[in-house]
Amino acid sequence: MRALIKSIIDFIFPPICYICGSPFDSEGEMGICPHCLSQIKYIECPFCTLCGKPFYSEVVTDHLCGDCLTRKRYFSKARAVGYYDGVLRKATHLLKYKLKNHLALHLGNIMAQQMQYLLNGIAYHSIIPVPLHPERLRERGFNQALFLARSVSEKHKIPLDGYTLTRNRWTDPQVGLSERDREDNVRGAFLIIERDKVTDRNILLVDDVYTSGNTVEECSKTLIKAGASRVDVLTLARVA
Numbered sequence: 001m002r003a004l005i006k007s008i009i010d011f012i013f014p015p016i017c018y019i020c021g022s023p024f025d026s027e028g029e030m031g032i033c034p035h036c037l038s039q040i041k042y043i044e045c046p047f048c049t050l051c052g053k054p055f056y057s058e059v060v061t062d063h064l065c066g067d068c069l070t071r072k073r074y075f076s077k078a079r080a081v082g083y084y085d086g087v088l089r090k091a092t093h094l095l096k097y098k099l100k101n102h103l104a105l106h107l108g109n110i111m112a113q114q115m116q117y118l119l120n121g122i123a124y125h126s127i128i129p130v131p132l133h134p135e136r137l138r139e140r141g142f143n144q145a146l147f148l149a150r151s152v153s154e155k156h157k158i159p160l161d162g163y164t165l166t167r168n169r170w171t172d173p174q175v176g177l178s179e180r181d182r183e184d185n186v187r188g189a190f191l192i193i194e195r196d197k198v199t200d201r202n203i204l205l206v207d208d209v210y211t212s213g214n215t216v217e218e219c220s221k222t223l224i225k226a227g228a229s230r231v232d233v234l235t236l237a238r239v240a
């Protein structure tokens with residue numbers, strides 16, 4: 001009976017794709033239609049083995065990018081599902097400015113599916129989302145990184161820890177800042193609440209977008225300095 005009612009409702013009010021606005025036949029509560037899903041530009045080899053930056057060269061083997069050759073990295077591996085472009089750009093924008101629960105769940109599931117391939121089955125003790133400043137959290141009402149991290153945590157049965165890493169000061173949005181200013185902007189911005197939750201642990205840090213990498217780098221540095229054995233980074237999208 002419930003299935004019948006649902007199909008009648010779906011017939012009268014078919015689910016709409018968050019990205020293109022077209023009605024589509026969804027079995028569950030999916031937020032992105034199959035056509036838009038097929039348009040996601042996944043990041044594939046070759047890319048930098050450390051920060052995940054995609055290479056456009058014909059060289060087929062993965063190697064380190066110029067940035068990773070010249071600067072110290074605190075994370076062991078950063079990987080992103082796809083390019084910050086088209087579908088994922090629109091999706092992360094929707095997530096950040098008007099969170100859609102189903103969309104967050106759907107995107108988190110895509111991250112969870114890709115995680116095995118991207119991170120080669122490393123055993124993590126916990127998943128930590130990149131935190132928002134409490135004031136921004138109040139303003140926005142939610143942390144989109146936490147929603148994505150929750151899906152990955154549930155799918156892979158890795159404990160979610162949205163408490164241990166926090167921001168201890170306000171930072172300007174990274175958009176529009178020079179590379180140097182981005183680094184200065186986030187330096188010392190994060191704090192560990194409970195060292196025991198970090199010491200000798202493999203941690204997976206989750207965020208929505210990898211832009212310059214300065215935010216996840218500063219989080220990784222804070223975690224490693226607090227005794228973490230390893231920090232890897234997983235984001236939904238990456239600015240190439």
Ligand SMILES: [Zn+2]
Pocket residue numbers: 017018019020021022032033034035036037
């Ligand atoms: Zn669509």
Ligand SMILES: [Zn+2]
Pocket residue numbers: 048049050051052053064065066067068
């Ligand atoms: Zn790199």
